[in-house]
Amino acid sequence: MKDGEGGGGGRGRAMLSKLFQTERSSFGSEDDDVSPRGSGSPCYHSDKNLTSADSSPTPYDMSPSPFLKSPWTLASPAYPFPEDPTAGLLGSLVREEGHVYSLAASGELLYTGSDSKNIRVWKGRKEFSGFKSNSGLVKAIVVAGDRIFTGHQDGKIRIWRVSSKDPxxxxxxxxxxxxxxWLKSSINPNSYVRVRRHRNTLWxxxxxAVSCLSLDKENGLLYSGSWDKTFKVWRLSxxxxxxxxxAHEDAINAVAVGGGGVVFTGSADGTVKMWKREEGRHKLVRVLMMTEWAVTALVVGDxxxxxxxxxGLVNFWEWRRRGLEHGGVLRGHAMAVLCMAMAGRLVISGSADKTVCVWRRGDDGEHVKLAVLTGHEGPVKCLAVEEEEEEEEGGGAGEGEKxxxxxxxxxxxxxxxxxxxxKVAENGGVHRTPLHVPRSTYVY
Structure with a gap:
């Protein structure tokens, strides 16, 4: 990431530069190759939690023909699964062609995007399909029905559809x-806005770069956030x-739909903002947080x-009688939080410290750290979650547990x-998987 070019150069964003060093892609052609296979509450922070990336940047390998030979292999654990079948590492999809920047799970399918510009499709943890864009690494993926929307480094959002004849x-x-x-707007002088000195562009x-995407299924809308400091609203129909x-004074890193026309945005300028759609326009409701640290991930639950x-911190806010109020801070990472996801009562965060933390939120709003998942050798950039189907016999999970x-x-x-x-242990203590397994440590 280059400071001062489009995405801005805030103090919080500067510390992440090693994680996001990429060459800016120009707005290339529309030709894409398709392959069938192959006032805010306070934010708390501590200086001891600030740690810059310790690994030197790795050059990105661009694969010209990614589907001639699959660069993916399913590396199943060579050891027996832990006795406790409710937790642990199930497997690893090892990529040889590029860093993984985006994930989306939809039913039986998993979509993965990388800086190689490829989107891979997985079914049952086996390679199922794939497609590629000629320009712009894949920074975000969302699935809306039979369409897949991908956000790219070159500022474009591309739309893909599965063939009715061949899935x-x-x-x-x-x-x-x-x-x-674009052509219709380009002939109207009022359609242009000033983006920097001596440069105008269509609004x-x-x-x-399109850094994030979020769906509002209730209202049929797609939200896109960008390093150009704006978020845009697209009608799916x-x-x-x-x-x-x-929306912000620096790059937008995260956007999350909250329901009821409410949208949240997080930026490298250190703010989290809450917006509400009224009469077809979005109005700023309040600034939830203002800090010197870049806001790098957002997720909204019930x-x-x-x-x-x-x-490295996770701040959270809860809806109470007086509205949205700051509820506290989750401290589980030594470096920047780069991604977040929610599943039921669980909130999951991935970090530049190479770990994934799992918390469980109780009815009283208290959070218990359930797991620290280790095993990655690089920063964890994206997360996706899906509910596991119950097994007909056994299954390991107790009755009523997801x-x-x-x-x-x-x-x-x-x-x-x-x-x-x-699951939370009844008798307290720590449960550990075998030491020769990438550990999943439960703390109660």
Whole structure:
């Protein structure tokens, strides 16, 4: 990431530069290759939690023909699973072609995106399909019905659809904004906005990397956040850009839909902002947090909002009688929190310290750290979660307990697959998986 070019250069963002060093992609052609296979509450922080990335940047390998030979292998554990079947490492999808930047789980399928510009599709932890864009590493993926939306480093959002004849074939069916809308707006002088000195651009397009995507299924909307400091609102029915909001003073790293027309944005400028859609326009409701640390991840659950920051902390807010109030801080990482996910009562965070932390939120709002998942050799950049189907016989989980499969994508070029549960030990103590296994340590 280059400071001062589009994405800004805030103090919090500077400490993450080693994790995001990439060459800016110009707005290339639309030709894409398709392959069938192959006032805010306080934020608390401590200086001891600030640790910069200790690994030197690895050059990105661009694979010109990624589908001629699959660069993925499913590395199953060579050891027996732990006796406790409710937790542990299930396997590792090892990538040889690029760092993993984005994940999305939908039903039986897992989509993985990387800086090689490829999107891989997995089914049952086996390679199922794949497709590729000619420009822009894949920074975000969301699935809406039969369409897959991908956000890219080159500022574009691409739309893909599964073939009705062959489920392994994915075809690009559009780009946001569409060429038609772009041409129509380009002839109207009022459609241009000033983005920097001596440069104007159309308001309906991102002119810097699309860093995050979030779906509002209730209202049929897609939100995109960008390093250009704006978030945009797209109508899913016709892919029209309805609104562009200049939301922050630095790059937007996270956007999360909260329901009821409420949207949250987190930025490298150190703020978390809450927006509400009224009469078709988004208005700023309040600033939840202002800090010197970059806000790097957001996730919204039932009555709670979590924000991860570059100092390794996770702040959270809860809906109470007086509205959204600061509830506390989760301290589990030594370096920047880069991604977050929720599953039932669980909140999961991935970090530049190469670990994944799992907390369980109780009815009283208290959080118990259930697990620290270790095994990655690089920063954990993205997470995805899906509920594990119950087995017909046995299954390990107790009655009424839910088990989840957690996917963690890392800059070590791998995706690890974990099983976690909401179970809390009755007698306290620590449960450890065998020491020769990448450990999943439960703390009560």
């Amino acid at each position: 392994t074939v994915h075809k690009r069916v559009g780009t946001l904004p569409s060429l038609k809308d 309906l397009r991102h002119y810097d 016709d892919c029209k850009c309805l609104e562009s909001v200049t 009555g709670v909002v979590y924000a991860g920051t570059s100092d 088990r989840w499969v957690v996917y963690s994508g890392s800059l070590d070029r791998s995706v690890k697959v974990w099983r976690v549960t909401e």
